[in-house]
Amino acid sequence: MNPVTYLKFAKEHPILSAIFVVGVFVTINRFFIGGLAKTTNLDNNNPWGIWISFDLLCGVALAAGGYTTTCAALIFNIKGFRTAVKPAILTAFLGYAFVVYALLYDVGQPWKLPYPVFVSQGTSSVLFEVGLCVMLYVTVLAIEWLPNFTDWVGWQKISHIIHKATIALTIMGIVLSTMHQSSLGMLYLIAPTKMHPLWYTPHLPLQFFISSMVAGMSMVIFEGTISHHYMHSRMSSEYNNDHDGVMFMFAKACSIVLFGYFFMKWVPIAGEHKWAYLLDGKFALMWWAEMLGFVALPCFLYAVGYRSKNTGTIKAAATISVLGIVFNRFNVSWFAFNINLTPDQRYFPSVQEIIVSVFVVTLIILCFRFISKYMAIFSDHPAYKDHH
Amino acid sequence: MNRRHFLGLAGAATATALTGQANAAGGHSFNGYPNSYGVLFDASRCIGCRQCELGCNQINSENVTKPWTTLPKKDPKSFEDTKGMNDKARTDATMYTLVNKYMPAAAGGKTPVYKKAQCFHCKEPACASACFVKAFTKTPEGAVVYDGSVCVGCRYCMVACPWNVPAYEYDKLIPYVQKCHMCHPHIKAGKAKLPACVSSCPMEALVWGKREDLIKEAWARIGQVPGRYIPHVYGEREMGGTNWLYISSVPFTQIGLPENVGNTPAPELTSGALGLVPLVACLWPVLLGGIWQITKWKDKRAEDEKQQAVAEALAAERAKK
Numbered sequence: 064m065n066p067v068t069y070l071k072f073a074k075e076h077p078i079l080s081a082i083f084v085v086g087v088f089v090t091i092n093r094f095f096i097g098g099l100a101k102t103t104n105l106d107n108n109n110p111w112g113i114w115i116s117f118d119l120l121c122g123v124a125l126a127a128g129g130y131t132t133t134c135a136a137l138i139f140n141i142k143g144f145r146t147a148v149k150p151a152i153l154t155a156f157l158g159y160a161f162v163v164y165a166l167l168y169d170v171g172q173p174w175k176l177p178y179p180v181f182v183s184q185g186t187s188s189v190l191f192e193v194g195l196c197v198m199l200y201v202t203v204l205a206i207e208w209l210p211n212f213t214d215w216v217g218w219q220k221i222s223h224i225i226h227k228a229t230i231a232l233t234i235m236g237i238v239l240s241t242m243h244q245s246s247l248g249m250l251y252l253i254a255p256t257k258m259h260p261l262w263y264t265p266h267l268p269l270q271f272f273i274s275s276m277v278a279g280m281s282m283v284i285f286e287g288t289i290s291h292h293y294m295h296s297r298m299s300s301e302y303n304n305d306h307d308g309v310m311f312m313f314a315k316a317c318s319i320v321l322f323g324y325f326f327m328k329w330v331p332i333a334g335e336h337k338w339a340y341l342l343d344g345k346f347a348l349m350w351w352a353e354m355l356g357f358v359a360l361p362c363f364l365y366a367v368g369y370r371s372k373n374t375g376t377i378k379a380a381a382t383i384s385v386l387g388i389v390f391n392r393f394n395v396s397w398f399a400f401n402i403n404l405t406p407d408q409r410y411f412p413s414v415q416e417i418i419v420s421v422f423v424v425t426l427i428i429l430c431f432r433f434i435s436k437y438m439a440i441f442s443d444h445p446a447y448k449d450h451h
Numbered sequence: 452m453n454r455r456h457f458l459g460l461a462g463a464a465t466a467t468a469l470t471g472q473a474n475a476a477g478g479h480s481f482n483g484y485p486n487s488y489g490v491l492f493d494a495s496r497c498i499g500c501r502q503c504e505l506g507c508n509q510i511n512s513e514n515v516t517k518p519w520t521t522l523p524k525k526d527p528k529s530f531e532d533t534k535g536m537n538d539k540a541r542t543d544a545t546m547y548t549l550v551n552k553y554m555p556a557a558a559g560g561k562t563p564v565y566k567k568a569q570c571f572h573c574k575e576p577a578c579a580s581a582c583f584v585k586a587f588t589k590t591p592e593g594a595v596v597y598d599g600s601v602c603v604g605c606r607y608c609m610v611a612c613p614w615n616v617p618a619y620e621y622d623k624l625i626p627y628v629q630k631c632h633m634c635h636p637h638i639k640a641g642k643a644k645l646p647a648c649v650s651s652c653p654m655e656a657l658v659w660g661k662r663e664d665l666i667k668e669a670w671a672r673i674g675q676v677p678g679r680y681i682p683h684v685y686g687e688r689e690m691g692g693t694n695w696l697y698i699s700s701v702p703f704t705q706i707g708l709p710e711n712v713g714n715t716p717a718p719e720l721t722s723g724a725l726g727l728v729p730l731v732a733c734l735w736p737v738l739l740g741g742i743w744q745i746t747k748w749k750d751k752r753a754e755d756e757k758q759q760a761v762a763e764a765l766a767a768e769r770a771k772k
Binding site: 094095098099100101103105106107108110111134137138139140169170171172173175176178179182183184185187188189190191192194230234235237238241242245246249250251252253254255256257265268403405408 | 539541542543544577579580581582583584585586601602603604605606607609610611613615617618619620621622623624625626627709711712713717718720721722723724725727728731732735736739740742743746747749750
């Protein structure tokens with residue numbers, strides 16, 4: 064891009080270009096000048112910060128739309144879901160690809176990131192399982208996404224081959240998602256003394272997996288709404304016809320899953336006799352806020368929205384659910400973690416850390432916009448109508 | 452199901468089963484190395500002179516074995532300052548050990564009690580269990596050593612360690628984890644007979660020996676003068692047992708040693724959940740494949756019935772004419 068076109072772009076999108084410029088500066092600072100010390104507030108007591116809490120844990124959960132949508136559309140064969148598959152796969156693919164990209168910032172020696180799989184396998188580590196699953200799942204998603212690209216450039220033989228493997232890829236995707244969505248919760252099982260008892264439980268992996276379903280479906284509704292606003296001209300009439308149906312089905316499903324999840328969160332409280340903690344200060348308050356504001360409330364709103372076929376209520380429920388997932392992952396990995404440290408030892412992200420997270424989200428949005436603008440995401444490729 | 456589809460399913464199942472299998476290894480049981488060495492620290496003997504810190508810095512900044520076991524050399528005079536000691540300081544990337552000063556309520560709040568902090572060298576270390584590149588090894592001699600050549604820098608070891616021991620070189624562009632290695636590389640290379648901290652302690656507050664002997668010695672000291680020590684050897688069972696052991700005349704929580712770490716070895720905290728991974732990998736493909744077949748068959752049957760109904764209706768119309 065030459066300076067003139069960039070300036071023109073910058074004039075049209077001032078916020079976007081500002082994020083881009085600062086993002087590049089922080090990136091250079093992180094990798095070539097200041098390292099982790101000069102870009103983050105991480106320290107020896109708080110080795111994991113917002114790049115893990117938000118970019119990894121929330122990123123992976125919110126990209127769960129890939130496995131939930133493909134499962135509904137291709138395994139359960141639910142009518143009207145076919146058109147939702149391509150946007151969901153694109154979102155999941157970009158989500159995971161950028162989770163890996165964001166990890167490069169966080170790990171100390173990013174060029175060694177393939178080591179756990181290819182050089183020295185620490186198979187007793189939960190992180191090994193996460194790494195292997197994410198690597199395989201990114202590959203699966205890349206293959207699932209590839210037909211969009213090959214259709215676009217006209218290599219339809221490749222698209223044709225990939226379509227034959229759709230079901231196998233879908234099943235692999237669901238298996239891998241189940242395993243690593245739950246493993247992200249499993250990561251914290253090794254630190255029982257560091258997490259507040261209201262969150263620490265051997266059920267963490269199960270809770271992470273179940274809540275990822277809600278995260279995925281809510282995210283499909285949430286971003287479907289945004290896409291509708293900005294990409295309307297690119298959407299086929301078939302996509303538009305199906306859109307509300309997908310929303311209603313997912314709203315119903317989310318309501319049921321959240322209902323189950325609500326009670327699932329009580330099981331370890333009862334089983335491990337943690338009743339006393341429910342009235343115990345700040346953490347109890349946060350736990351109740353999570354349970355009532357971000358589980359019970361969206362559960363109720365989804366049910367009401369589905370029953371009255373009110374898309375507005377459903378969109379509100381989706382937004383609350385997405386925020387709720389972020390709140391839950393922050394609680395587990397940040398707010399209710401390292402609780403034994405004194406207040407001055409606790410972690411808060413630096414400005415540069417936040418810039419990187421914002422930068423990564425911006426890059427995802429830009430890629431999504433570019434791909435859905437030029438490739439057939441919200442419509443069928445004209446030369447290839449019957450195969451998807 | 453046609454042949455190609457079956458192959459696809461089989462491929463998916465195998466790939467996922469393989470990823471699962473790799474983790475099942477986490478569930479083995481291990482009782483620790485029988486003849487391993489360790490160190491016993493007696494808090495009632497420590498006078499907070501920081502000679503152990505000095506000894507550690509000297510050997511680990513001179514007898515360098517690998518780039519990641521190199522500590523920056525510090526001025527010996529800097530260890531003479533005992534006024535700035537506090538209970539908050541922790542090991543960092545420039546020091547494997549340090550002495551904290553506490554004013555425990557159990558000692559009237561006026562007499563200081565000192566505690567040396569360093570890696571506990573767990574029998575089944577949380578860091579080794581958490582590390583996804585096997586950068587940590589529990590040696591049969593007792594030390595937990597770190598291999599920086601494979602370390603990616605994910606810092607999960609630091610999350611996992613219940614005592615917050617591993618430190619990281621945040622200020623370097625090629626950073627490594629830093630933690631006490633019980634002078635294992637130096638002893639192995641014949642450059643030291645004991646860990647440097649032990650040999651530089653003037654008060655014999657540190658004793659080096661076989662872990663089993665140290666436990667006997669610890670209990671003997673506790674039994675010698677009743678009431679002098681808390682009847683507990685910290686590290687005998689904590690986190691499945693550690694090779695660094697502590698005895699003290701004041702409760703351990705008052706000298707910064709948490710007593711809520713439990714006796715479960717770290718690998719057992721995750722092995723149960725990891726063991727479910729192969730189950731998911733085996734169960735899900737079969738279940739989902741089955742559901743897919745059923746929904747496909749259901750749709751096909753509905754389609755057939757529709758066509759048949761249309762055909763019958765058409766035939767009936769024709770018959771009327």
